[in-house]
Amino acid sequence: MIKENFKKINKYIWEIPKSFRHDMRVPARIYASEAIWEDIEDKSMEQLINMATLPGIVRYSMAMPDAHQGYGACIGGVFATDISKNGIISPGSIGYDLNCGIRVLSSSVDVRSMRPYLEKLADELYRSIPSGVGRGGNIKLDKQSMNKVLTQGVKQVVSQGYGIEDDIKHCESYGSLEQADSSKVSDRAKMRGRDQLGTLGSGNHFAEVQKVDTIFNTEIAEKFGLKQGQIVVMIHTGSRGLGHQVCTDWVRTFNQKLPEWGIKLPDRELACAPINTPEAQGYLGAMSAAANFAWSNRQLITYLVRQAWKRIIPASLGHDLKLIYDVAHNMGKVEEYEINGKKTKVIVHRKGATRAFPPGNPELAEDYQKTGQPVLIPGSMGTASYILAGVESGEEAFFSSCHGAGRTMSRRAAKRAVRGSDLIKELAKKGIIVKCRSWAGVAEEAPLAYKDVDQVVDVVHNAGLAQKVARLVPLAVIKGE
Amino acid sequence: MKEYELLEHTADLKIRAYGKDLPELFSHALKGMFEICRPEVKEQSNVIRRINVSATDLEALLVEFLSEALYLSDVNNEVYFQAEVKIKDKDKEKRLKGKVRGKGIEQLGLEIKAVTWHDLSVKKINNHWEAVVLFDI
Numbered sequence: 001m002i003k004e005n006f007k008k009i010n011k012y013i014w015e016i017p018k019s020f021r022h023d024m025r026v027p028a029r030i031y032a033s034e035a036i037w038e039d040i041e042d043k044s045m046e047q048l049i050n051m052a053t054l055p056g057i058v059r060y061s062m063a064m065p066d067a068h069q070g071y072g073a074c075i076g077g078v079f080a081t082d083i084s085k086n087g088i089i090s091p092g093s094i095g096y097d098l099n100c101g102i103r104v105l106s107s108s109v110d111v112r113s114m115r116p117y118l119e120k121l122a123d124e125l126y127r128s129i130p131s132g133v134g135r136g137g138n139i140k141l142d143k144q145s146m147n148k149v150l151t152q153g154v155k156q157v158v159s160q161g162y163g164i165e166d167d168i169k170h171c172e173s174y175g176s177l178e179q180a181d182s183s184k185v186s187d188r189a190k191m192r193g194r195d196q197l198g199t200l201g202s203g204n205h206f207a208e209v210q211k212v213d214t215i216f217n218t219e220i221a222e223k224f225g226l227k228q229g230q231i232v233v234m235i236h237t238g239s240r241g242l243g244h245q246v247c248t249d250w251v252r253t254f255n256q257k258l259p260e261w262g263i264k265l266p267d268r269e270l271a272c273a274p275i276n277t278p279e280a281q282g283y284l285g286a287m288s289a290a291a292n293f294a295w296s297n298r299q300l301i302t303y304l305v306r307q308a309w310k311r312i313i314p315a316s317l318g319h320d321l322k323l324i325y326d327v328a329h330n331m332g333k334v335e336e337y338e339i340n341g342k343k344t345k346v347i348v349h350r351k352g353a354t355r356a357f358p359p360g361n362p363e364l365a366e367d368y369q370k371t372g373q374p375v376l377i378p379g380s381m382g383t384a385s386y387i388l389a390g391v392e393s394g395e396e397a398f399f400s401s402c403h404g405a406g407r408t409m410s411r412r413a414a415k416r417a418v419r420g421s422d423l424i425k426e427l428a429k430k431g432i433i434v435k436c437r438s439w440a441g442v443a444e445e446a447p448l449a450y451k452d453v454d455q456v457v458d459v460v461h462n463a464g465l466a467q468k469v470a471r472l473v474p475l476a477v478i479k480g481e
Numbered sequence: 482m483k484e485y486e487l488l489e490h491t492a493d494l495k496i497r498a499y500g501k502d503l504p505e506l507f508s509h510a511l512k513g514m515f516e517i518c519r520p521e522v523k524e525q526s527n528v529i530r531r532i533n534v535s536a537t538d539l540e541a542l543l544v545e546f547l548s549e550a551l552y553l554s555d556v557n558n559e560v561y562f563q564a565e566v567k568i569k570d571k572d573k574e575k576r577l578k579g580k581v582r583g584k585g586i587e588q589l590g591l592e593i594k595a596v597t598w599h600d601l602s603v604k605k606i607n608n609h610w611e612a613v614v615l616f617d618i
Contacts, residue, residue: 044491068491068492070599071599072597072598072599075492095617096594096595096597096617097617131588133588133589134518134558134586134589134592135587135588136558188552191556192552192555192556202589202591202592202618203618241555247595248548248596252544252548255541255598256537267598268598408491410491410492412489413489437588440590440591441591444591481589481590481592
């Protein structure tokens with residue numbers, strides 16, 4: 001058991017020293033409570049240790065409390081590499097679904113006024129938002145439009161009428177990464193993405209109508225535009241086939257070059273490139289373009305949600321759906337931190353982890369300067385979600401938070417344990433509507449296959465990674481597939 | 482001998498495929514990959530696609546082959562259950578050439594995002610071949 005070699009260094013951090021394995025360059029850490037630590041799988045900790053071997057890594061390889069095994073880096077994994085020391089960038093440590101992420105829209109409707117319209121709204125959302133899986137979506141991009149989306153992200157789709165100016169400032173990085181280079185995105189990736197803008201995908205991707213159940217911090221909640229009993233809409237999706245192909249392409253390229261760069265890895269999925277190589281720069285350009293595509297995808301779905309809302313909800317209740325925030329949870333970012341007393345540019349890899357910038361960070365829009373960045377954490381299907389805010393004490397973890405509840409059970413085991421149709425009945429008893437295309441898809445995402453999101457978020461809050469602002473509970477779930 | 486079986490993984494889907502030789506092994510891995518997706522097929526729509534990939538080792542060749550099939554599936558809205566391929570297994574150069582057969586689809590129940598390199602293996606055990614591959618869901 002690898003886990004036995006971790007030492008508890010405070011109430012919420014377990015650490016394994018770099019002396020544990022000869023190829024580790026830094027210690028590895030996980031944020032967890034006693035209860036969460038007990039259920040952490042050995043395999044995910046092996047992946048966490050593998051991350052600690054990557055060239056140029058600084059501080060620690062880290063896992064958030066929602067950690068579980070993935071491929072290459074564990075899910076909930078965070079680490080940073082020093083650019084000045086020719087640290088690496090690793091596509092498999094960011095994920096195939098580049099800029100998979102979450103956005104939340106706030107409404108002016110409260111739960112009581114929503115009740116008579118909820119079923120109709122759920123149906124309308126289900127009809128309006130395609131999963132796109134196996135058949136594409138409704139928007140076809142020609143080559144020129146595709147390159148504009150890849151280069152400019154949300155700005156481009158907003159300029160085409162799919163949103164409002166305020167949407168842009170409430171996206172992480174304003175929904176557009178400058179280093180995006182559409183020429184580094186293969187024709188194959190563009191081909192896969194050409195009809196996938198405005199589609200949800202499958203697995204755990206969803207759109208959800210939720211109500212604000214609890215407010216933990218009134219002052220910040222007010223600044224975020226949240227109040228008790230209010231209806232909000234959450235969207236979870238990423239860069240679809242385009243992003244998947246970008247990652248596939250560059251993992252292949254990096255794997256072929258590893259011998260030339262003299263890099264030995266414990267797992268081929270960690271394939272990486274020293275940042276000053278043309279290959280690393282190519283990936284950075286392509287990854288950023290795929291990230292722009294993902295933000296545009298969530299923007300297009302927002303457009304579809306707003307249209308559906310207008311068709312169902314009377315204008316007297318309010319048609320405004322304001323974007324609170326949009327945040328990535330599979331991403332590589334160039335950020336600056338003090339490492340060994342020196343300001344250092346690093347590439348922060350977050351795979352199934354959410355950026356959580358504190359108050360005063362220059363990247364945040366003016367209205368979030370005093371609150372810190374909204375951190376959006378979806379729960380598993382039928383369970384609570386959270387909105388938190390970034391805090392100064394998160395610096396040690398490169399201002400990162402968990403990205404969800406985190407799985408504890410395989411899809412197969414979940415299907416053995418619960419039937420999709422029974423689960424839908426059970427959720428209906430709690431007043432939660434589920435719209436889906438397959439029973440199996442529902443069973444695979446059953447709450448029993450996930451950790452308890454309340455416990456996971458409590459660790460994030462208590463460990464000082466982010467502070468709780470509001471708890472949201474689902475009323476209607478529209479699953480991708 | 483089984484064609485393939487599902488293995489346990491917390492978040493993603495992992496299979497072990499079997500074959501009497503490499504072409505059969507690759508064909509069964511292909512079938513496993515697309516059956517996982519729970520496709521709703523168009524019965525009358527038989528399709529054939531050509532695939533030609535190369536790599537420096539057999540594991541990489543399997544990833545290349547399945548990734549190519551996944552790409553073709555995504556852009557053409559099809560799935561493939563059978564491969565008829567020739568595999569050159571020289572020291573530093575592995576080549577696969579041939580075709581995959583399948584059907585057009587209405588939709589999929591689950592989407593595979595990618596074929597990963599994690600815990601990947603292609604091995605000859607006694608007189609048959611086995612491969613383990615993990616798909617990102």
